[in-house]
Amino acid sequence: MEKGYSQQKYSELxxxxxxxxxxxxTGSAKGLDTILEEAISIGYRHIDTAAIYGNExxxxxxxxxxMKEGKVKREDLFITTKVFSEKxxxxxxxxxxxxxxxxxxxxxxxxHWPVGDWDKESQTFKQPPLHVTWKQMxxxxxxxxxxxxxxxxxxxxxxxxxxxYAEIKPACNQxxxxxxxxxxxxxxxxxxxxxxxxxxxxxxxxxxxxxxxxHDRCC
Amino acid sequence: MAVAxxxxxxxxxxxxxxxxxxxxxxxxxxxxxxxxxxxxxTPSQIILNWHLSRGYVAIPRTSTLSRLRENLESDTFEMTxxxxxxxxxxxxxxxxWDLKDMEMAGNVPVFA
Numbered sequence: 001m002e003k004g005y006s007q008q009k010y011s012e013l014x015x016x017x018x019x020x021x022x023x024x025x026t027g028s029a030k031g032l033d034t035i036l037e038e039a040i041s042i043g044y045r046h047i048d049t050a051a052i053y054g055n056e057x058x059x060x061x062x063x064x065x066x067m068k069e070g071k072v073k074r075e076d077l078f079i080t081t082k083v084f085s086e087k088x089x090x091x092x093x094x095x096x097x098x099x100x101x102x103x104x105x106x107x108x109x110x111x112h113w114p115v116g117d118w119d120k121e122s123q124t125f126k127q128p129p130l131h132v133t134w135k136q137m138x139x140x141x142x143x144x145x146x147x148x149x150x151x152x153x154x155x156x157x158x159x160x161x162x163x164x165y166a167e168i169k170p171a172c173n174q175x176x177x178x179x180x181x182x183x184x185x186x187x188x189x190x191x192x193x194x195x196x197x198x199x200x201x202x203x204x205x206x207x208x209x210x211x212x213x214x215h216d217r218c219c
Numbered sequence: 220m221a222v223a224x225x226x227x228x229x230x231x232x233x234x235x236x237x238x239x240x241x242x243x244x245x246x247x248x249x250x251x252x253x254x255x256x257x258x259x260x261t262p263s264q265i266i267l268n269w270h271l272s273r274g275y276v277a278i279p280r281t282s283t284l285s286r287l288r289e290n291l292e293s294d295t296f297e298m299t300x301x302x303x304x305x306x307x308x309x310x311x312x313x314x315x316w317d318l319k320d321m322e323m324a325g326n327v328p329v330f331a
Contacts, residue, residue: 009271011275021271022277022290024278024279026280038287125323177277178245179266180313202278204245205242205245
């Protein structure tokens with residue numbers, strides 16, 4: 001049975017927010033300003049970005065223009081951004097993102113990868129323990145800088161640990177999913193625990209990050 | 220002059236990088252093509268519909284205007300549970316972002 005796409009479905013987050021089922025993954029897409037304008041015009045409301053994509057300023061300009069022109073209201077948009085590895089300095093990263101995006105808050109703020117920067121010398125990752133980072137993420141919600149918090153690229157084991165101490169539970173786990181990587185167990189676990197799945201590279205393809213595939217960080 | 224040449228080189232490099240789309244080729248799978256023909260949809264719409272039918276969110280990226288609408292309209296039809304299962308059967312635990320060529324790969328929990 002055909003359903004009009006104006007009846008676009010949403011996922012209800014444990015935080016209370018509504019996440020449109022089809023979002024626009026910005027990654028390093030070319031000509032983003034033009035394409036975002038068109039995306040908003042035809043009905044996209046969920047826009048996914050990250051500090052590492054280096055496109056938050058372009059997105060900020062595009063959404064601010066769309067809002068000024070009355071095409072969309074802030075409360076109808078769902079904007080996600082992520083703190084990149086580095087040292088998981090989440091407050092500094094979110095403040096920078098908000099400034100670039102010209103926003104007072106994002107709808108969802110994610111830890112991009114469970115690990116920080118790779119230190120070649122010691123052959124370890126540099127980051128504080130996740131419980132320390134998560135506490136700082138929770139503080140950002142309390143400060144009103146993000147409506148919801150979540151994670152990306154977390155496996156079941158990491159989520160079990162996080163759920164054991166989280167005061168604010170992760171609203172989402174953004175992971176790679178497509179027909180060659182169906183992620184049955186991880187999806188089942190997340191659904192059971194009210195953690196929404198957001199699938200990146202859903203078609204099994206991606207653009208390389210601007211710095212190329214061999215940089216020294218997770219991407 | 221030197222600056223102009225340098226910026227041109229950078230621009231060419233960016234153009235080349237943008238064309239290097241990593242693709243696992245799922246849109247060329249016979250089962251996906253067969254379902255696309257059956258439902259009169261594109262292979263990408265079939266795959267996105269598979270995600271939505273499984274009950275979660277997908278964030279496709281594209282820099283092609285026509286694909287924007289195509290992706291957004293991927294929930295305007297329904298596939299049967301059998302058709303969804305056929306697509307899921309393509310699983311081979313292959314990643315786009317496998318980080319295989321990075322020295323830390325074995326230490327990232329999600330890949331362990």
